[in-house]
Each structure stands twice: as C-alpha cells, then as structure tokens.
Amino acid sequence: MTRISLSRWLGILIKEFIQLRRDRLTFGMIVGIPILQLVLFGFAINSDPKHLPTAVVIAEPGPAARAFVAAMQNSGYFDVLGRVSEDQAARALARGEVQFVVSFPPDFQRDLVRGRPVAIAVEADATDPQATGGAVAVLNHLGAELFAPDLPGRRLAAMAPVELRVLRRYNPEGITAYNIVPGLLGVILTLTMVLMTGLAMTRERERGTFENLMATPATPFEVITGKLVPYVLIGLVQVTLVLIAARWIFHVPMLGSIALLYGVVLIFIVANLVLGITFSSIARNQLQAMQMTFFFFLPSMLLSGFMFPFRGMPEWAQAVGSLLPLTHFLVLVRGILLKASGTVLLWPSIWPILLFTCVVLAVGLRTFRRTLD
Amino acid sequence: MNRSENVIDVHGLQKRFGDKTVVDGLSLQLREGEIHGFLGPNGSGKTTSIRMLCGLLTPDGGSGRCLGHDVLRESAAIKREVGYMTQRFSLWDDLSIEENLHFVGRMFGVVGRRQRVERALEGLGLGGRRRQLAGTLSGGWKQRLALASCLMHEPRLLLLDEPTAGVDPKARRDFWEEIHRLSAAGITVLVSTHYMDEAERCHRLSYLAYGRLLATGRGAEIVAAQGLSTWAVSGDGVERLSEALRQLPAVEQVASFGTQLHVSGRDATRLQAELARFVAAHGLRMDAARPSLEDVFMHLMQGARDPLER
Incomplete structure (x- = not known):
C-alpha cells in the first residue's frame, strides 16, 4: 500500500483551486447563487402577500x-x-x-x-x-x-x-393543484427547452463537429432552425403529457380553448428555444450552457408567480419577474384553463413573450457567427 | 502562366486574433492537380491559412481567388466546391458511418446521394460495417471515412489539415496512394503535415513559420536555394560532442540522426575546415551529406524571428 503523501495531496488541492479560479462562470455561481437565493427568499418572496x-x-x-x-x-x-x-x-x-x-x-x-x-x-x-x-x-x-x-x-x-x-x-374550493399543475407546464418547458438547445450547439463545438458543419454551405438560419424544430416537437409532447395528467389525474378544469392553449405554448416554446440557442452560442462548453440555464431557471421559478404569489412580491421583484417569459405564460395558461380567457383578453401577456423572443434572437444572431472568427 | 489557371491564387492574406497576427502576408499559387505540402512548426498559421482558403475565416487583409471565387466575399461558393478535412476528426461520433455520409451529402446537396454513399462505402470497404457508429472506429478508419466524406460532393480542391496525425504507417501509405490517385484525376490538394517523408511525396512545398511564408517551391529547389552544406559526423561518443560542435563559428545547426550528427552551415569552405580539425582532434569521421528537407526547414525556422520574442 502506498503511504498518503501530504505534498501529493496538496498538489491536487492547489491544482483544483487554480482551475476553479480560471473557470469564471463556476466561480460566479459559487458567489452568485447564494446571493441570488438570499435576495429572492429574503426580500422578494412573501407567503402572506400584502398590497x-x-x-x-x-x-x-x-x-x-x-x-x-x-x-x-x-x-x-x-x-x-x-x-x-x-x-x-x-x-x-x-x-x-x-x-x-x-x-x-x-x-x-x-x-x-x-x-x-x-x-x-x-x-x-x-x-x-x-x-x-x-x-x-x-x-x-x-x-x-x-x-x-x-x-x-x-x-x-x-x-x-x-x-x-x-x-x-376561478377556483372556489381553493385547490392548489389547479394552480400548480398548469404552472408546471411552464416550468417544465423552461427547463427542458433552454437546457436541451443550450447543449445542442455547445456539444457540436466541444466535439469539433461544429467546424465541419461550418465548412458545409449550411447557412446560420438553416442550422439554427433545423436544430430547433425537433425540440419544438419534444415540447409539444411534454405539454400533451402534462395536460393529460392535469385532466384525468388532477381534474384541473379546462374551460378555455385548447387550440389557443397550444398556440401560446408554441410561442412560449419558441421564446425558450431562442434563449437556449443564444446561451449555447455564448457558452464555450456544455458545462457553461448548463450553468447559464440554471442562472435563468432559478429566478424563473421564484419570481414568476409559480412558487409564490406574484402580487405578493415587492415592486422591484415584480418588475424583474415581468421580464421573464414564464411570468406571462403562467397568466396565459391559468387564464385559458381556469378563466376561459380569449386572445383579446390575453394579449397583454402575449406581447411581452414575443418581445423577449425578438430581443434574445437579435442578441443570439449577433453572437452566432457563421465563420469561426 | 495565366493567373486564371491557378486553383488557388492569393496574395498577402492576413489574419489577426486580437493583437496577434497569426498569418502575415501569405501568398500562394496552386496549379490544377498539384499536391502542395504545407509545412511549418505548430502555431505557424497553417490551420488558419487553410480555414481562410475554404471560407471558414474571413481574412483581415489581402486578396485573391480560390477556385475562381473571391476569398473575401464568396465564401459560400468556395465552400460548395472545396473538400475540407479538419485536423481533429469532426464527423459525428454518434451517427453511423452511413448516416454521416448521408448527412454530409445532404449538406452539399449531392445529386444521386444514395449511389454516392454506396460507392463511398464500397471504396472504403466498409459496406458490411455501415451501421457501426463513427465514434467506435480506429484512428486509421476515421481518417479514411473523413476523406470519403470530403469527397462526397466531388470537390475540385481538397484542403487537408494534418490528415495523417496519429495514423499508423500502413494507413499513411495507403492514404498517400489515394491522394496521388486523386491528383492524377485532376483534383488539387493542399495538405499540411509535419512528416518529412510526406513532404517528399508532394509536388511542391510551402514552409510557414510565425505566420510568414519562408520558402515555396519544389523540395529540391528549396534545399538548393538555402545554399546549405551538410556533413554527417560519426564515431565513438559523438552524441556527447554536439554541444561542442555547436560552438564552432561556421556551424549553424547540429541535428542527431541515429548515431550520426548532421552538421550544417552556409559557409561551405569554413565549415569543412573547422569540422576537419574537430574530427581529427576527437577521433571521429566525417562524410559529405546532402542536406535534407528537415535540415533546411530547421535552418529556415532558426533564421525566422518570432515576432513575440523580439
């Protein structure tokens, strides 16, 4: 048996610290996540909402x-x-x-x-x-x-x-599932859509296949949209599964138009996919893409009104929450299922998601460069 | 010679990353069907040059044409007619051999894709393993598959970036036979390599160091142009004397070749005189040698100044 060597052990320790310091995003997470959680849970979230x-x-x-x-x-x-x-x-x-x-x-x-x-x-x-x-x-x-x-x-x-x-x-008996299950639609889509597309592009880059792809006559539009469409279908399958469970297991009322619901789901999916693609053109590897997704997912969960009442949060937190597509999607999906709201009534919650998509897409196309330089 | 006959005809190509100039004023002319070797130490700008030629990178300066298309503005047209083989295996590990070929065929809009894929599989001798995942292939097979995928769209120009790195000698030999067959069929090949035996298989060579083209021409021309004379010094304990040899004023370069030392310098008379004295003093023998490509390239690199080490 080899004896434990202190200098060897120190060597590993030092190497680990050096690598940690070089990895800025991980370092940012180590500091950022506790601060973010403290601020959100400490100041933004209120389980006895006032005002x-x-x-x-x-x-x-x-x-x-x-x-x-x-x-x-x-x-x-x-x-x-x-x-x-x-x-x-x-x-x-x-x-x-x-x-x-x-x-x-x-x-x-x-x-x-x-x-x-x-x-x-x-x-x-x-x-x-x-x-x-x-x-x-x-x-x-x-x-x-x-x-x-x-x-x-x-x-x-x-x-x-x-x-x-x-x-x-809308929910006279105060059944929590009526609120949570439709909300889960949005949470599941946010996590899987952003993460999967985030990884899709960085994987190509990490494995070196991106260079091969770029050497073909494929245009950025073809690459991006070609990569997105499979995930749109995956998102729609997920939504259908959750809706089936909502209907027959949780008996969530479905008062509004299911076609309209799928319409807003599609808008929401596209918003998240565009964000995922943008993350992946900024991130250098798959780990970074995952970290970025997590940074986005945490406030989405906490500030959107999914876990805690949106109106119960202080104004600054509501303002931040209003930037997130999930906040608006929750209003939409609850509005359609529980309130039977129509398109006109829901428009104020639709356009912010479209605006988000456009802004992120503009950033994404700027960072996604056709050539490698 | 008419300029338009050149498959590659570029002048003063330049590429900077940040404040580092990676390729500085590259001028290159390749004739149709020529096999052109691209040599130079790591980081000399070979890969960047190749990427500029196939439309992956936009040059920061310079001008020229590749297959008749402007390298600055017509990268899309260039990509359609060039076969580029990356330094690292860059086909999809989690697609099968057949699926990779079909994908590449689709990307280039190959007409009669099925037949092309079948022919490629046949040519590779991989028909029976068509469903095997590309990631599970050995280095030599990966390289052959990568070449086959580059040829799917019948390019007129092949750009091969260190295609034989990490491949065994037999596979390398087969690979070069294939390159010569392609060349005979009229396909122009620009291939970067570190192997001198491969350099000698090329029709013409270019030598790059620190982003600058130091020499170009046939191998023999490059050797002759440097005016280097070389002696093979051998004898007991010669390995220990290389440092002492380097101290001689006329000696510019000493390199070990097995039990011999290749000693080179440009001043032939002085070199011979100094060596004769040294050999006599240490009981060694010296034989006139033809300077090899490697001797010449080493010499070229020593003469070039690294702009970062000024």
Missing part, C-alpha cells in the same frame, strides 16, 4: 363606502387602484391585473342609513389560493369591525348587518 391590487366598483360614492375602502387600504393587504366600471373590473380580474374587485350596490349609502340589509360583493381571483387567503380573512374582520351595530359612538353604525359576500372566482 394586492384591488379595483373598486361604486355607483354612487358615499361616506360609508369611502370609509370601507380607506379601511381596506389601511389594512395593508389591499392597494386600491381606484374606481372602475363593472366591465373594466371584470376584464382586469380576468387578466390577473387585479386580485380583488370590491363592488358596492347602487344604493349602498341610502340603504345603510335607512337600516336596510346591504351587501358588499368581493370577488377574489382565487386561481392561486395562497395569494388570497390572508386578505380574505382580513376583509371579513374589517367588515365586522367597521359596521358593527352594537358599538356605541360610531357614525357608521348600521341598523342592519352589512353582509360581505366573498366570491372566490
């Missing part, structure tokens, strides 16, 4: 309604965006622009003063049960306190009880 965007529908504003709205705002859970019409409110809720719509009946003030029973309707977008739970509890409490008939000295003290009708739209 949820809320639209108010009031036909005739009066002191009672104003007081209620003010109390909502003061609770910290609601950011009241202002008065809107009934139609506008419905559209905003369907698009996911607001989490709540609070509607006061036309004669709210008069009926309240006259002691007639009144009701405030609160519609909550419950596609993500996590996002609405805390706020709804607060709302009930608010109503009870503000309009309590038996407390003396209150101007608003109602003769009759004020009823708060909370309507959980």
